[in-house]
Amino acid sequence: MDRRQFLFRAASVAGLAVAAPVLASCGADGASTGTGTAIGSMAYQLGWIKNFQYGGEYIADDSGFYAAEKLTVDLVAGGPTAATDAAVQSGKVLLAQSGPDLTANAVAQGADLKIIGANYQRSPYAIISLGAPISSPADLAGKRIGVQSVNEVAWAAFLQLARIDPSSFTKVPVQFDMTPLTSGEVDGFWGFTNDNVVTLKLRGLNPTVMPLADYGYKIMTATYTARTQSLQRPDERDAIIRFLRASIKGWQAAVADPARVAELTVDKYGQGNGLDRAVQEASSAATNELMVTAETQANGLMTMSDQLITDTLATLSASGIHADRALFDQSVLADVFAGKPTL
Amino acid sequence: MRTSATRPAGPLIGVVVLLLGWQLLAAGRASVGQVVPGPAAIVGQFVTDGLGQYLGSAYHTGRAALLGWLWGNIAAIAAVVLAVVVPRLEALLLRLGVVSYCLPIVAIGPLFSILFSADTSRQVLAALAVFFMTLVIVTAGLRTVDPGWLDVVAVHGGTARTNVVKVRLPAILPSLALGLQASAPAAVLGAIVGEYIGADDGLGVMMINAQQATNAPRTWCVALVATVLAGVGYAVLGLLGRVLLPWRTEIAATELRASTAPHGRNGSDRPWARQMASSVASVIGSVVAILLVWEAFLAVFDVSPFIGKRPLDVLAYLTGPKVDWAALGADAAITVRDSLLGLTGGALVAFTVAAMFSLVPWLGSVLMPVALAMRAVPLVALTPVVVLAFGRGFAGVLVIAAIVSFFPTLVGVVDAFRRTPAEIVDVVRATGGSRWQVLRRVQVVTAIPVLFTSMRAAAPLAVAGALLAEWLATGQGFGSSMSLSLSTSNYLLLWSQVVLATTMCAALYFAVGLLERGLLTLLAHERRDSATTASTEAPQVEQVPPRDPVGAAVARSAAKTSAPHS
Numbered sequence: 077m078d079r080r081q082f083l084f085r086a087a088s089v090a091g092l093a094v095a096a097p098v099l100a101s102c103g104a105d106g107a108s109t110g111t112g113t114a115i116g117s118m119a120y121q122l123g124w125i126k127n128f129q130y131g132g133e134y135i136a137d138d139s140g141f142y143a144a145e146k147l148t149v150d151l152v153a154g155g156p157t158a159a160t161d162a163a164v165q166s167g168k169v170l171l172a173q174s175g176p177d178l179t180a181n182a183v184a185q186g187a188d189l190k191i192i193g194a195n196y197q198r199s200p201y202a203i204i205s206l207g208a209p210i211s212s213p214a215d216l217a218g219k220r221i222g223v224q225s226v227n228e229v230a231w232a233a234f235l236q237l238a239r240i241d242p243s244s245f246t247k248v249p250v251q252f253d254m255t256p257l258t259s260g261e262v263d264g265f266w267g268f269t270n271d272n273v274v275t276l277k278l279r280g281l282n283p284t285v286m287p288l289a290d291y292g293y294k295i296m297t298a299t300y301t302a303r304t305q306s307l308q309r310p311d312e313r314d315a316i317i318r319f320l321r322a323s324i325k326g327w328q329a330a331v332a333d334p335a336r337v338a339e340l341t342v343d344k345y346g347q348g349n350g351l352d353r354a355v356q357e358a359s360s361a362a363t364n365e366l367m368v369t370a371e372t373q374a375n376g377l378m379t380m381s382d383q384l385i386t387d388t389l390a391t392l393s394a395s396g397i398h399a400d401r402a403l404f405d406q407s408v409l410a411d412v413f414a415g416k417p418t419l
Numbered sequence: 420m421r422t423s424a425t426r427p428a429g430p431l432i433g434v435v436v437l438l439l440g441w442q443l444l445a446a447g448r449a450s451v452g453q454v455v456p457g458p459a460a461i462v463g464q465f466v467t468d469g470l471g472q473y474l475g476s477a478y479h480t481g482r483a484a485l486l487g488w489l490w491g492n493i494a495a496i497a498a499v500v501l502a503v504v505v506p507r508l509e510a511l512l513l514r515l516g517v518v519s520y521c522l523p524i525v526a527i528g529p530l531f532s533i534l535f536s537a538d539t540s541r542q543v544l545a546a547l548a549v550f551f552m553t554l555v556i557v558t559a560g561l562r563t564v565d566p567g568w569l570d571v572v573a574v575h576g577g578t579a580r581t582n583v584v585k586v587r588l589p590a591i592l593p594s595l596a597l598g599l600q601a602s603a604p605a606a607v608l609g610a611i612v613g614e615y616i617g618a619d620d621g622l623g624v625m626m627i628n629a630q631q632a633t634n635a636p637r638t639w640c641v642a643l644v645a646t647v648l649a650g651v652g653y654a655v656l657g658l659l660g661r662v663l664l665p666w667r668t669e670i671a672a673t674e675l676r677a678s679t680a681p682h683g684r685n686g687s688d689r690p691w692a693r694q695m696a697s698s699v700a701s702v703i704g705s706v707v708a709i710l711l712v713w714e715a716f717l718a719v720f721d722v723s724p725f726i727g728k729r730p731l732d733v734l735a736y737l738t739g740p741k742v743d744w745a746a747l748g749a750d751a752a753i754t755v756r757d758s759l760l761g762l763t764g765g766a767l768v769a770f771t772v773a774a775m776f777s778l779v780p781w782l783g784s785v786l787m788p789v790a791l792a793m794r795a796v797p798l799v800a801l802t803p804v805v806v807l808a809f810g811r812g813f814a815g816v817l818v819i820a821a822i823v824s825f826f827p828t829l830v831g832v833v834d835a836f837r838r839t840p841a842e843i844v845d846v847v848r849a850t851g852g853s854r855w856q857v858l859r860r861v862q863v864v865t866a867i868p869v870l871f872t873s874m875r876a877a878a879p880l881a882v883a884g885a886l887l888a889e890w891l892a893t894g895q896g897f898g899s900s901m902s903l904s905l906s907t908s909n910y911l912l913l914w915s916q917v918v919l920a921t922t923m924c925a926a927l928y929f930a931v932g933l934l935e936r937g938l939l940t941l942l943a944h945e946r947r948d949s950a951t952t953a954s955t956e957a958p959q960v961e962q963v964p965p966r967d968p969v970g971a972a973v974a975r976s977a978a979k980t981s982a983p984h985s
Contacts, residue, residue, distance in 0.1 A: 082539045085719045086490070125617065125624050153537055155617025156627065157529040159726075159905055166533055166723030182908035187725055225890070225899055226906045248811060249894030253630035256806075275632055348475045350468070350625045352632060 115315045117148035121163040121172035124154050126346040128360040129298070130173075131337030132195075134345050136326030145318035151345070156226075156252065161189060164301050171316060174301045176388050177229050180399040188304045190405040193320060193378035194296035195327070196366040200268040201230065201288040204276065206257060209284035210264045213238045213291055222250035222262035230293075231266065233395030237292030270362035275355055294387035296380060307405060320378070320412045325419050327377050331368060334360035376413045380406055437789060456636040461643070464636035473644045479621040480610050481648055483538065487545020488606035488652075492599060494546065495553035502558065503587050513558060514705040514925075515712065520551035520879045521924035525890050526901045526917050528616040533726055541613025541621070548609030553598035555876075560594020561587065596660035603652030611645055622648075642801075728914040736911045737918075746900070751919060753896035757813075757885035758878075758927060761820020765881065766874045768821065769828035773866070777836040777858055790829060798823065798884065802891045816888040823884035824877035831873030835866040868942060871935035878931050882924040 122130055133151055136142050142149045152169055154160055160172035161182035179189055203210050203221065210216060223231050235242050250256050250265065254272055257265035258281075267273065269287055276283045289295075300320070306312040330337050338357035371381050385404050392399050413419065438458045445457030456464075465473070498516070502509035524544070531540040568586045577585070614623025622645050629637035710730045717727045728736075736742055776783030802819060809815040839862050847857050889898025897920045904913040 082535060082543070086494075125627055126619065127628070153617055153619045153624075155532070155624075156615065157525075157532075157902065157905060158617050159529055159533055159908070161908060162533050162723075162726045162910070165725045168533060178906065178908070181906075185725075185908045185910065187908065225894060225902050228903065229907065249892065249899070251630075251891055252627075254633040255630075255635065258633055261806075271631070279633070346628075348472070348479075348620055348625075350472060350476075350628045350637060355632060 115311050116146060117150065118171070118315050118319060119150040119152050119169040120319065121152045121158070121160045121169040122154045123158060123160050123173040123175075123298070125349070126151070126153050126341065127351060128337055128341050128356045128363065130345070131330040131334075131341065131360050131363075132323055132327030134326070134340040135329045135336065136322045138340055138344065139326065139329070141322035141325045142319070145322045147315065147318055147322065149319065161187060161301055164303055165189060167303075170302065170306060170312065171319065172301045174299055175230075175297045176295060176299055176399070176403065177233070177392060177395065177397055179299065179301050180392055180397045180403055181229070183399065183403060184397070189301050190304050190307060191299045191380070191403055192302050192307070192316070192405050192408040193300040194380050194384070195298035195300070195378060196363075197296060197369045197372060197379075197384065198366045199230075199287070199289045199293055199295050199297055200270050200363075200366050201227070201234075201293065202267060202269045202273065203264040203286045203288070204257065204267045204272055205264045205284045205286075206276070206281060207260060208263060211284050211286055213240050213286075215286075216240060216245045216264065218245060219263040220246045220248050220261070221264040221266070222248045222256050223266045224250055224252060227266055229395050229397070230288075230295075233391055233397075234288050234291070234293045236394040237391060238288075270359050270366060274358045274362050278352075278355055278358060293391055294384075295391040296384050296388050300378070302405075302408075307408065313408070316408060317411050320408065321419060324377050324412065327367070328418060330360065331364050331377070334358075334364070374417060376409070376417045376419070378409060380404055380409070432785060434789060436785075456639060460636045461639045464634070465640050468637065468640065473640065476620065476622045476625045476641070477644055477648050480607065480614065480623065480645070481652075483541045483613065483621065484545050484603075484606040484610040484648070484652070487542040487610055488549050488603060490542065491546030491549030491606065492553050492602060495550050495557065495598070495602075496595070498550075498554055499557045499561070499591065500588075503561065503583055503591075509558065509561075510701055511705055511708055513554065514702075515708060516551040516554040517879070517925055517928055518709055518921060519547055521882065521921045521928070522547070523886050523897070523901060523917060523920045523924075524612055524883065525886050525898055526905065526913055526920075528612060529905055530726065531613075532616050534720055534722060537613075537618040540616070541610045541618055541623075544613040545606040545609035548605040549602040552602040552605050553595075556598035556601060557591050557594050560591040560597075592664055596656075596664050600653060600656040600660055603656050604649035607645060607649040607652060726910050728911050732911060733914050733918055737915055742915070747916070747919065750895075750897045750900050750916070751923060754882070754885055754889065754898065754920065755923060755927075757816045757820055757889065757896060758882040758924075760817050761885055762824045762874060762878055762881035762927075762931075764817055765821035765824030765877065766828045766870060769825045769873075770832055770866070770870055773829055773832035773836055774858055774863070776833055777862060778854060783833065787833065790826065798887055802888065805888075806892050811892050811894075813893075815892050816885060819888035819892070820881045820884040824874070824881040827877045827880065828870065828873040831869050831876075832866050835869035836862045839865055868935065868939055871931065871938055875928060875931040875935055878927045879924050882920070882927060886920065 120133065130151065133149070137149060137151070150169075152163070154173070160174045161179050163169050164172040164174075165182065165187040173195070174191075176191055179187075179191055183189055203216070205215075205219075208215075208219070210219060231247075232242075234240075248256065248262050250262065254265060254267065254275070256262045257267075258276075264286075265272070269285060273283055273285050302316055306316065334357050337360040338353050341356045341360075342351050342353045367377060371384070372379050375381070385401060385406075389399060389401070389403075442457040442459060445460070495516075498512045502512050527547075528540075528544060531543055534540075535543060568590075569582055572582050572586060610621070611623040611626075614621040615627065616623075618624050622641050626638060626641045629635075629641060713730055716722070717729060776787065798819065801822070805818050805822070806815050809818045836858075839857075843861050844857050847861060852860070885896070886898035886901075889896035890902050891898075893899065897916055901913060901916045901920070904910070904916060
């Protein structure tokens with residue numbers, strides 16, 4: 077909704093409020109299906125503010141891959157409290173980046189969403205330590221571990237899968253700022269292998285990294301979420317397939333050239349926001365370890381193999397999130413790749 | 420600020436001493452230096468990044484703040500004009516304003532960011548921050564209309580319309596100028612909070628990147644640039660106000676705040692039972708109006724039923740079997756505790772500091788500008804610092820909630836101390852009283868009503884501070900559970916939590932208002948008792964007790980001080 081629309085509607089709310097006593101019974105039904113996105117243009121909701129995490133999409137946009145598919149793509153910035161599944165469900169955007177835990181929760185609350193592809197084949201989550209090294213779950217005992225509230229669902233699942241007694245350590249609420257770790261306020265910090273670890277190393281520190289994926293927390297993430305009805309409507313499904321085809325071409329280029337990702341992130345898409353080129357390039361390179369596996373080399377980037385879906389469901393169930401295979405739709409990527417492993 | 424104009428060296432020395440102490444502290448302890456880098460590190464970072472980097476981000480934030488300031492003020496002015504034309508709506512509009520001020524940004528911000536584009540979202544948050552501030556200040560201006568002028572119009576056969584056009588509307592111009600000025604820093608903070616929730620550019624986004632890169636000096640540079648931006652807005656509008664309204668007189672902060680007390684406009688001459696009935700009816704009317712605005716908002720903005728829950732949905736949820744009252748009650752208890760202790764703690768410290776400033780005037784002139792500048796530092800940036808110093812426990816929350824309620828109280832009380840009538844001070848000094856006795860016997864008594872009016876204005880801020888601290892630091896209370904509801908897509912619970920937190924905040928606001936009103940009535944009665952012998956205008960005092968609390972208090976203290984060692 078742009079400002080003109082906003083102002084018009086805000087004026088209407090004000091008008092209604094003022095005329096409230098008269099219009100006491102005027103209860104319009106709040107139901108709406110959202111405005112359908114015109115097929116020549118669509119919006120993709122990012123999970124975070126614009127940084128290296130969307131390198132493939134930047135390249136697809138900058139290199140004209142979207143234009144070749146006759147698409148204009150609005151890359152909508154997310155942030156620390158972005159509710160991206162809700163943005164798809166409410167019809168604000170056609171596609172969003174989310175995680176299977178978040179999407180499964182939204183579905184449990186009545187959202188009609190499907191996961192149609194996975195950027196990361198492996199979870200980037202890790203417990204990062206600087207002082208006394210935490211390299212295995214046993215090392216957690218007696219430590220102070222900083223976990224963001226947004227990651228608490230995933231944290232509970234990890235504890236169960238790795239069979240860790242939650243009372244054996246102290247959980248400390250933190251945000252994404254690593255100061256609690258560098259200042260020694262916490263011993264371990266919930267962070268990303270392709271972000272926080274890179275930042276610390278480039279600052280000359282020597283972090284110990286315990287990837288959760290190595291201890292039972294097997295889950296795909298950075299997933300693409302769409303509404304079920306979008307996948308059923310031919311025009312919207314077609315737009316999603318064109319978007320993914322162009323984006324995957326972009327990601328193939330991104331995997332091959334992290335420097336290009338850094339350049340586009342710092343100089344174009346995240347321009348002016350104080351991003352560091354070296355950090356963005358190193359993070360982009362570290363992301364390859366999460367995206368490229370034997371599976372994706374055989375079947376293409378973003379693939380959701382049957383095994384990965386099974387592992388993901390087991391991890392979700394460990395945190396009390398009940399989902400089934402119907403949460404995933406493998407048919408979109410099948411249409412995108414048409415039997416080839418690269419585009 | 421007359422002191423800073425006539426003695427520029429005072430604040431300058433204060434700033435230099437503060438910077439030196441800061442540098443020494445930062446250099447002395449590595450763990451402190453990481454979160455609170457010394458001034459040298461901050462200046463170094465600023466030079467490395469270059470002015471252009473900050474100007475660019477400040478431009479985006481400033482633009483959003485300016486537009487939000489514009490829309491928020493247009494809405495506030497429209498509401499005030501409506502209140503002038505239909506005076507019956509005034510109380511209703513003020514209550515809507517209080518509710519808008521009490522909405523928890525932790526929950527509302529992300530909802531806006533789903534509904535609107537990121538750019539619109541930050542403007543809306545800025546507008547929301549502006550609306551209540553201007554509404555309150557301008558409504559206060561309405562009440563300061565000299566009844567004599569209305570009498571003049573009546574004598575000359577003027578109609579109600581003449582009253583509105585010739586007297587009431589022109590009379591609000593000075594307070595309008597003040598509202599436009601005071602709301603400028605609020606707009607900047609609103610825009611930054613909007614960016615912190617998610618945007619393409621601006622100081623808030625730069626702050627996220629700086630924090631993610633654990634670049635503390637840059638985080639502080641951004642916070643300081645935000646402070647300067649807010650200060651520039653405040654100064655420019657102040658200058659414009661003086662140029663465009665040269666006849667504008669400064670409105671006493673005490674008079675302003677006292678006049679906004681939530682009292683009936685013409686209540687005290689009516690029987691108690693009728694007053695009560697009329698208050699209850701008015702509260703019910705406000706609740707109905709709020710529910711209608713809520714419904715209208717969902718309908719007009721076409722909010723998806725997945726995220727937008729209606730009043731009846733929330734009612735059904737809260738009265739249904741699925742609601743976990745034990746959890747909601749525990750959250751409410753923690754948030755109420757955090758807010759109340761933050762509010763009283765902040766007010767007590769502010770009162771003490773104001774008293775110190777009064778006893779040692781040079782200390783006030785040195786530290787007051789620094790305190791005012793710190794007011795504009797975004798709390799989001801301050802939280803990590805507070806957490807390191809005071810921990811993530813109760814003390815940390817207390818400090819964060821207290822910091823937000825500290826500044827408005829300090830400004831109000833310092834102002835009240837400064838306005839103590841010189842004659843009374845002279846009386847005490849002439850009878851051999853010390854400066855300490857002036858403070859204890861005169862100034863403290865006159866400032867207590869102001870303390871309460873300031874605390875009422877600070878109450879919603881204390882709640883907001885507590886919620887923010889719970890979200891960012893402790894992981895307890897509504898601040899934390901609302902963010903959990905958001906990440907689990909439990910929007911029904913989220914709306915229920917918003918309703919409970921907002922109700923709690925509004926209740927706190929009105930409860931402090933009731934305390935304030937009781938106190939003012941008490942003081943006014945004492946004033947009447949002590950003043951009837953000297954003045955024949957006592958009945959007029961009775962009609963409008965809260966109009967002049969300071970005068971009442973002064974009369975009371977004068978009566979006491981005139982009897983030696985009472």
